[in-house]
Structures are given as C-alpha cells and as structure tokens.
Amino acid sequence: MRNAHFDKILIANRGEIACRVIRTARKLGIKTVAVYSDVDANSMHVQLADEAYCIGPAPSAESYLRMDKIVDACKRSGAQAVHPGYGFLSENAKFAELLAKEGIVFIGPPASAIVSMGSKSESKKIMENAGVPVVPGYHGENQDPGFLLEQAKNIGFPVLIKAVHGGGGKGMRTVFSADAFHSALESAQRESLKSFSSPAVLVEKFVTTPRHVEVQIFSDAHGNTACLWERDCSVQRRNQKIIEEAPAPGLSEEVRGRLGEKAVEAARAVGYRGAGTVEFIFDCDNGEFYFMEMNTRLQVEHPVTEMITGLDLVEWQLEVAAGNPLPLKQSQIPLVGHAFEARIYAENPRKDFLPDSGNVVHLSTPEPTHIFAPPLPAADTRLEQGFTAPGTIGVFYDPMIAKLVVHASTRNEALRVLRKALEEYRVVGVNTNVEFLRALAGHESFEKGDVETGFIKRHYDSLFPVISEPSSEVLAQAALFIVLRDHPVPTPSALSSPWTALASRRFGGDVYDRAITFENAQDAAEGAEGEVEVKDSERITVRVKSLSGGLFDVRVKTTQGEKVYNDVSAQLLSPTTLSSTLDSKSLRTTIVSQAPPPSLPASRAPNANERLHVFSSDGSCSGLKTTLVVPSPNWLISLGSDVLSASSGGATIKAPMPSVVVEVKVQVGQMVEKGDPVVVLESMKTETVLRARKSGVVRSVGCAKGEMVPEGKVLVDFEEEAK
Template sequence: MAATGFIRAAEWRRRALWGLQGPKWIWTPRATKFTSATGQSTIEKILIANRGEIACRVMRTARKLGVKSVAVYSDADRNAMHVAMADEAHAIGPAPSQQSYLAMEKIMQVAKKSAAQAIHPGYGFLSENTEFAELCSREGIIFIGPPSSAIRDMGIKSTSKAIMSAAGVPVVEGYHGEDQSDGCLKEHARRIGYPVMIKAVRGGGGKGMRIAFSEKEFQEQLESARREAKKSFNDDAVLIEKFVDNPRHVEVQVFGDQHGNAVYLFERDCSVQRRHQKIIEEAPGPGIELEVRRKLGEAAVKAAKAVNYFGAGTVEFIMDSEHNFYFMEMNTRLQVEHPVTEMITGTDLVEWQLRVAAGEKLPLTQEEISLKGHAFEARIYAEDPNNNFMPGAGPLLHVSVPPADNCTRIETGVRQGDEVSIHYDPMIAKLVVWGEDRQAALRKLRYCLQQYNIVGLSTNVDFLLSLSGHPEFEAGNVHTNFIPQHYDELFPPKKAIPKEALCQAAFGLLLREKMATQAFRMQSGDKFSPFASSSGRRINIPYVRNLILRDGENDVNLSIIYNHDGSYHMQIQDQSFHVCGGLSSEGNSDYIRCSVNGNVHKSKLVIVEDAIYLFTLEGSEQIGLPVPKYLSGVSAAGDQGGAVAPMTGTIEKVFVKAGDKVHAGDPLMVMIAMKMEHTIRASKAGIIKKVHFQEGSQANRHAPLVELVDEDSESK
C-alpha cells in the first residue's frame, strides 16, 4: 500500500495481548495524514537533529509510519549508522558539536533544503534549547517537542522549582535565586546544611552537578560545577539544594497534547548511577505501592499542566526511604530510558510524539493506559569501571549482541568496525528487556548481558553483570549511593586468571593454527610440506611445545603435549590438564567447546592483535600474547614523575606553573573529554618542573601533561 503522509496509523482501538512472548498490540490500520495544529501542514518528512542510537530509534518509527527521514552528520560521523539508515543525509560541519549538532542555523538550512516539515531533536544537543524551538516556529517548521515557554520554564531549575512550589508539587529545600556571588551561595549552603548539591540551573545528564560535603570543599566544587555548566549549556548559573542521603531517583513519564489533555505512563527507577549519570533503569519502580504510584503520576501531570505542556516529558523526583517524594526537575524531551516505559505499556512514544506534534489528541486516556510486567534498561558504555568509569574512545573491533525478540531490544547507533568518538557521549548501546515480573526481567537481563561481547575498548558489561547479580539489587534495595555503598563487592581485588581459562585460550590458539595449516594444505596441494602439518611435529614446533600467555603483567608458561587422538596435555606450574574438544564458527564469532579434565566449557574466542578475549557465561577474560622484544617499542612517555592524559581531550584549565610546590591530590589541570570534565591531580608531593600544555590545547591519550620532581632533587 502506498504511503500518503503518516499512513497505516493506529485507530487506537487496542487490546493488549500479554503472554510469554511479552507485550503485543493489535490495531486496525487505516490510511491517514498527520497534520499540524492549524490543520494546514502535512508531515511527510522529518529531520532528526541528532546522531547515534536516538537518531536510529526515531528513524525506525518514521519508517514504520511511512515518513521519510533526513539525517545530519558531522565530519566524524560521515560513515555512521544513522547516516546509512536515513532516506537522505547532509553534512553540517566539523566533529565538535558546537560546530555541527549544536549549530542551529546549519540544521535549519538542511531542513529547508530537504523540505522537511518537522524536526525531531532526540535528546541532548538542541532538544531542550528554547532558542531552537523558537527558530523552528519562526521558520514554519514543526518542532517535535513541547512549546518553547515550557522548555524555558522547566529548563531553568530555579524557575521550575518556583512554579512547582506554587502548583502544590513538593520540592526539596534549597536556594534558587539570582544572586550568584560566591558569598551568597556559600551562605545559603551553610543555612541549608551540609551536604549540599550544587547544580547548574540549565543542567541535565549530571553535567554541572557537584556535591559539597563540607564548607571546606564548597568553593572547589562550585567552581568545577560552573566550568562544566558553562561548557555544556553556555550558562554557569547554579542552584543549591539539600542533598538527600541515599535517595532514590524516581521519574514519571508524562505526555500532553495540544488540546489540554495530559496523562502519565507510570514511573521508572533510575537510582543506580555513577558520576550522577544513570547506568541502569527499570520500570516500574521496585517496591512502590499502588497508592504511591498514583500520587507520583498525579503530581507529574500537575507539574506538566502548570506549564501548559504538550509532547513527551519526564518529571524527576527524589524519593526518601519512607517513599516521600520531592520534585527535582523536568526534562522537556524524550528520555534515554524511554524504552522501559514502552515495554511495560505496549506503546511507541516516538509515534505519540509525532502525532501530538501534528496536532492530534493523545492516543489513549489515563484509564486506557495499563501496566504489565517489568522492564530493565542497561546502558553499555565505552568506559573502564575499574578506573573510576573513565570513558574511552576508539574502534569497535568486534561486536556481537544477543538476538532481538519481543522481550529484548538492542538500541544502538554503532556497528562492528565503527569508532566511538572522543567528541560525543561514550554510550555504545542500550540493552532493554521485558519479563512478566521483576525477577523474570532480571534473569533475562543477565542472560543477555552474557551474550553482549565487545572487543576494542574497555566496556562496563562485566560490571553490569556484577551489579545486576548483587543480592541487594536483586532485592530491589536501590538508591543513588548504591555503587559507593557496595563498592567492595562490586569491585573485588583482581584475581589471577583461572588456569582452566588459560587452557581454553591455548586450546583455541591451537585449533586456529590447525585450521590455518589445513587451509594451506588445501591451497598448496603439497601434503608433504612441513607447513601443512598440525600434529606438533612441524619445523620449529616439537612434540612437546612451550607456549607463553600473559595474565596482566605476568607471564604464564604452558607446556603442551600433542596426543595422537587430537587431544592435548597441558602443564601450568604444578598442575596438569587434559584438554580436548572442537571449534565452530557462527557469524563473526568462533566458539570453543572443550573438556578440561572432564569439565566441559563453552566459550567465545576473539583474537585481536596481541590479546585473546574469552567470553563465558561467568564473564570475560583478556589474556595477553607477549610481543617479541624485537617488535616491542620503548615507551615514549616513560616515567614522567607527574601526570599523563587519561584520554584524548582538551585542556580546559591549568592550575599550576613551573616552580610551584604541590601536595598529593592537588588539582593540576582540568580536561574536557567525552563531554565530561576530568580533574587531573598530583599523585604525590613535589615541585612542578614543566607544564606541557596550555589552556585550550588538545592532548592525546597517555601524553605527559606535567613533569613533577621531588622537592629534594629540585634543590640539588
């Protein structure tokens, strides 16, 4: 059937079909056009002013509805997934977002050139930018979001708190005034009582947010919050509010239309966070009683109606241990974690956005919205949890994911071979699962995480497995201090790689070698060639073979005996292992099924450069292959006795100069990388000998930033 405008739209005469396959909806299709509120414009093409997984997410719904999609891309994203997925794509500038995805005029030019009737901003970038919403209005292009007045009122935290208080929505005690002097802010912090939260008034996503636990550290945290706020939102104004100890972060999905209707689609719990950013979300909130759920929803709708809101929005609350809740902020856009709400309500919130933006009434009334089952979303990041969740950048050399089905969604904007850029958020994907109850959904989450294998960058997958398997998480006892409180259990001391895993890695290498020699024999036709033998008797490969693998910085010697039946005896230190089995390939992955002393193991094997990656149901192991001395280079950085760049980024602030005396823990520099601020501190006391970078310059990963010498050596 040919598409005319928005076609095959739901009649919204719906009935839910719930079962083991998860939520399904059936509707009666009809051909229709979506028109603007004035009834004079038809939406047949939309521009997505974003990148990555959210751009792909919007395009999928647009494609379902027969609406054409237009992508924009920076130089860094020329070959990105969202560019390939769109019906058409246009370049908008260099990699830095200020010159591309935040360049309003460039995006508007593309909208006009492509004849797009509407713009979907996704989340982040321009999604909560009042000026951009107003620009769309002036240019006669539909902004798929709320009115600019709502963005303005709710985007400034001080204003939103005042509006909510007047509307009868409970708020946290704090200071939201216009006096931004250091003295005034410090005085209000003292009045409120430490600890206090310092938050950018235009903040979001944890940017420009710091906690001051005492007056002694207030000034440093204030300045850090201001710098990050200025960088992220071009506004360094902050507010001060009481920090609630061990709170839960509970948010409510609201939706309004341009006819005065508003509904809530229940709550999500986003309590488990690092760096004030969400890492795992679930819906509905664990342990929340029906009456509290109703009050949360009604308060959220009251908040939306207070600013004449329409479109998708999220009202965020802080909840204490007694389930008292207080308004925190409202995000006037689609949230990253919106899929969990879709999973428990059987809705497509992006489709709702398009329909409401075009002037239609809400598809469902409050009474027609039902909640079924439980859903989790785990954000998979390129980061190193063992190094304070330091984000990373680089190529994704190997990516394999669990299969998608009615209960499993993979939301991503990257593929194997793509690169995670230093210029943008390091999120690789969102893994979303649904189950009939929380325990079923949690089992599904862990099972899918075990199948999410990535090579090339450090990721948080193993950490998510550890987190989701923690007894307190399983019990639903979640709060924003969960990771620090259970740090020892979530970050146990690194243990030596099990010898059984080393045997599996060695076995995989031997099978790979065997396959290579068989392929050579097939191609050469010379069955007598010594290179066509995999029996262990080949040139330079004796019957008893020694192999060296690396466990971190330690070499592990394996003595391997080739048996005539194709099995192997392996000796590691004083332990012997009998190993046999086989190797199979599925897609882009090799799987080993082998018996180690009678215990059968199945694992995935990925060999990249000088490392073997072994993925099992228990997690993953990285086993090194020593590089010969004649191939290894001497470290260029060496021991600088100072600080090196943890990643590629821009030097935002330099606090020291040559000759300064510093103590361990003193701030040396502030680096901006992966959209986040990182303070580089002195690892020991000493004298600054040399500062290698100035403010505004870019430093590559592992580049020496500051040279530091002992005070005694400087005086000699």
C-alpha cells in the first residue's frame, strides 16, 4: 500500500534549488517552509514558500549551516521532513542523524551512506571491494605534507590534490611539479577546511585527457535501484562544471551499459536510498573509466536527466522519503532526445572566470516552455532561477544566477535551441558568462562532441577572440538612444501647453546637433591571475543632427574611419528599447543605461561614468552585448579631490572583485619576484591567488587577513626593480 506524502516540508537551502523544490511540492499539494539569512529576507524562495523563518546573519556558518536553527524552524512550523537541496548541509551525516533523533525525515540517503561516500578515501576502498574501477592514488589517513609529497612522486606528476569530503571543485588543485606541491596542498587544505570543516585530502594520478561522466541513480527502501542514464559534465572552469548534457555524446551502448551497471553496484554497496550521482573519470586516451566519487544528493545538473526522461526527480525524492517504492522499474525509464544545461554565473570569463558581485539592474530571459508532462516535446526550454532584478549578487554565496535548460530530439537540435535561448538573455549590472556560453555552444569542436575537462584551455583563443572595436551600427544606436532619452519627442495632447509640448532642443533652434563621446569598456587585456590591465582607449565620437519629421543624420568617427547614416528614423519604444532604421535595415535593440552610484565621486573614473549596454539586434549576432563608457565631462571630473594615484615608477595589486583577504604573503620592504604569490582572496567560496606582475620591493600593504575589501582597492604597492 502506498504511503501518503508529507503535509509540510522545510527546504534547508536558498536560491534556485529552493525554488525548484517548492514548485514540485506545490504540484503535489505539500506546504513548504523556507529558511533565510538576513540578506535573503526578500529573496524569491522566501516569497514562494508558504511560510519562512530567519535563521541568522549572511555568513553561511551563522545561518544555512546552523543545524540547531533549522531544527528549531521545523518544530516551530510543524514541518515533517527536510529537503536539503545541494551544498550547505545536503551531505552532512550529523545533520541527517540529528533530524532522525528529532523525529524529522531527511529527504536524502541514510547517514551511513553519507559517511561512506562523503569520504573520498573510504568510498574508493568500498568501490574497489565492490569491483568498481578507481583512479590510482593515495587515499589513506596520513596527512603529513612530506609524506603526501612522497606519495605524489611515487604516483608520478601531474597529480590531483582533492578534499576528502565535499565536492563542487572545492579543495581541489592540479600539481605539475614537486616544487609547486606544498603551496597547492596548503591552499587545497585551507579551502577544504572552510567548505567542509575538514582539511583532509587525498592524492591521485591526474588523467591528462579526461571526460567527466556521471550516472544518475535512485534507490528506495524496498531494495530497488535504478539507473536514470548518464550525463557529461566535462567542460569545466576552476574545476567546476559550467555546462552539462545528457546523454553523454559519443558513448557506445556497451560502454553506457557498463557505466550504468557499475553505478548501480556502487549504490547497492553502501545501502543507498534516494537520489545520488556516481561520478566517473573517462580516460579519452584508452577508453577506460574510473570511479571518482559519489554525490549523495540531488545534483545541480539534475534537470538534463529530467528532460530526457520526462520525470520529476524531486517528486521521486519525496516518494522515496515517504517510504514508497520507485515509481518506475529500470526497463520503464525513458531516454528520449538530448538535453543541455548552461549555468548562468555572475563572473568574468576574461578574468579567469573570477566571480562577480553587485547590483543586477536589468534582467530579461528567454521564455520558458517546459512542464512535466509526457510525451516529451520536440523542442523545450526551461529556466531554473532563484533571482529577479533589481537585486544584488552578494559575496557570501555561490554566484550562479540561473540554469538554462533545453531539450530537443537530437544533440544538434538541442544546441540550436540553446544558442537561441542564450541570445535572448539580457543581464546588466554584473559581469556574466552568457557570451562565453554562446561562444562555447557554437564552437566547432563542442558541436562535434569532442569534449574533455581541458576543453577551455585547449580552445582558449577561439573561445576568447580579441575584442574588436564596436561596429558603427552599434555606436549609432547608442548615440540615438542618448539623444532620444535626454531630449524626448513630446506627445501632443489636448491639455498640453508650450512648456510641455515643445522639446528642449527647440529653444536652441530648429536643428539639434550633438557630439557624443564613447569609450569601449571591453577594450581590456588579461594580466596575471586575478588581474586585468586596461588599455588606453581611443575615444569614439558620434555626431547626431536632428532633422524635420523625426529623422536624424548620424556621423560615426572611429579609428577605422567614418560612417554616415542619413535620414535615420528612430524612436524609443520603452526606456530600454530603441527602434531604428539604418541603411534601410529595421532594427529593434535593447539598450540599458547603468549610471554610477550617486555617492561615487566623479574623479573615480571609469567607475563614475555612465555605461551603456547595447544588445545587438542584427540576426548574425543577436544578443551580443557591447558595453560603452560615456565619460564624465572634464568640468565634473575636476570637482573631485580624492583621486587615487600611484607614484611614478610604482606598481600596484588591486582587488579584482569584492573579497575577503585570506592571507597576505608579503610585508613592507620584502623583495618579490615576478609571479610570486602576494595576496590570497576569497569570494563566493572560491580562492584567488594574486601574483606579482613584475619584480620589485614591497612599498606598502593596504590590507590585512580577514579584512573585507571592495573591488579596486589597492592591496599592495611596489617599487619596481630598476632595469
């Protein structure tokens, strides 16, 4: 007899995964309880839930990781079960045990399975005994740095240092030589301690050409275990996934079958229950695969499995947690078409994918079409989002804005749907990886399915082409936007007077003529890790002259020459939409202005300047964002008195994003060589090492361990070594 669902569940998480769980619970008629930190009080998951409880300040250690506060919220609300989502407490065996002690159901595996699979060293021993192949390496308990170095030498470089507990790329470093081992070990242990409360690591052979292939499994309390096919998550940055697909491209049915069998054996070896993912390294050089780890939770990328099966995995989790058997047998699980998930992050791909933070002032997305209703549609778009604009991306949590998921009958068709959806994404206020994802989805090798974890490094030049000067078409539209915004064409009405019916330009005569200066904000070159060197930009001038009948002449002058558009028709359809006709081509373009904070002095150029974000409407590059700086006038800049400048002959290291200073590795008077680590920062759970660009002597240190520093703050000032 089938057990009834819970009446009320608490979601011990935030963001898009909390919203995702709430949607399924609503579908099943289950009430939901949200928990939130102080900074999340107005977040989407709080608004969607039936009730919500504040559990502490912004730092996760004081809120989302506080087991006692979550249990208290369960008791106060009457929640019968807790869904942990992913991250935070989702793979914490003590949390599962505490809930059981309090009579609250944990919507996840037994604590014993979390312990066994949560330790990468123990899990590999279990897998070896179960006949599942593992990567060669040291998985023991000895954590002495000298001993671990000897083990690395015995394995042979390159090696991979990995946190024993946790996942998500945290506490993971690739080491190519013995000289770099100790520094990488310290960084991996420090990050592991912060993320998983344990500094323990293991050392494994680094497979030079690996694919990351994982299998979705489900087990119930009645002895049933099923494989819901595999996903490929090979394309990664910073050891973290960025795009996933299902099924994995290029696998034979024989290999797919063996992967599924080994994943099921792994789950049975630990008495698993609920949703889990068995991750494998697939060696492209020899076609062999090795067990890597098992994630004892729902994965970020679970929607691609849902798209190819038509199943709701959160619903399956709730069924299993209620004590019911799996809804389908292995032979009944569909595999239809192909799906992709692209993670939309607040980050700067051209700065080594450094996470970004700040206010999101504009956000528009593709229109989702997905519902859980078989048969599966020929083409489908799904958006998993826990954020709306206006809003703020802070430094305390993961910088993921949303997940864009698509499905179609074939891989090529799914890629086409993905590219179209990415073209429709519009984000202003923080840097994002949208344009990088579009370049990736259109890359020839990616289209062929020729993927491995070194894909981005291998194809870096084609994924990050040199940024060219903005087109004359984009510049003309930006200038027209400014003219129409600053001097709007009045709308006649019966009650109008000369003071409201006449535009301001009429007071200067019948012809309005304005020269507008731009700088290309994307004119930047990459420096050392965590640094960007901005080139001296050539200023661009566009002259707009109004004509009778609402027409304009536009003259664009750049370093490449001059382009003139005559009798241009243009109007603002909304505060962010420009309709224009250039050279007989009708265009409808999204343009968003980002003004500087009112409190920021004009002298702090370029941050004190207005920025225009122009999303191209040309069919050949629809959605491509060009950011232009509208420089503040000289008279305004001259009012500022607090310009930060470095003395001649010096060099500085500045914070590339808002961060917490983890470690300062230099002191005043110290001689530093080019490439030496100077400061270690942490933002959004990711460590970044800033290194000296040149050799020199430390003149001053402007930060301290534990300090929160804003973007652009001078951290270390050098006196360059005399040549």
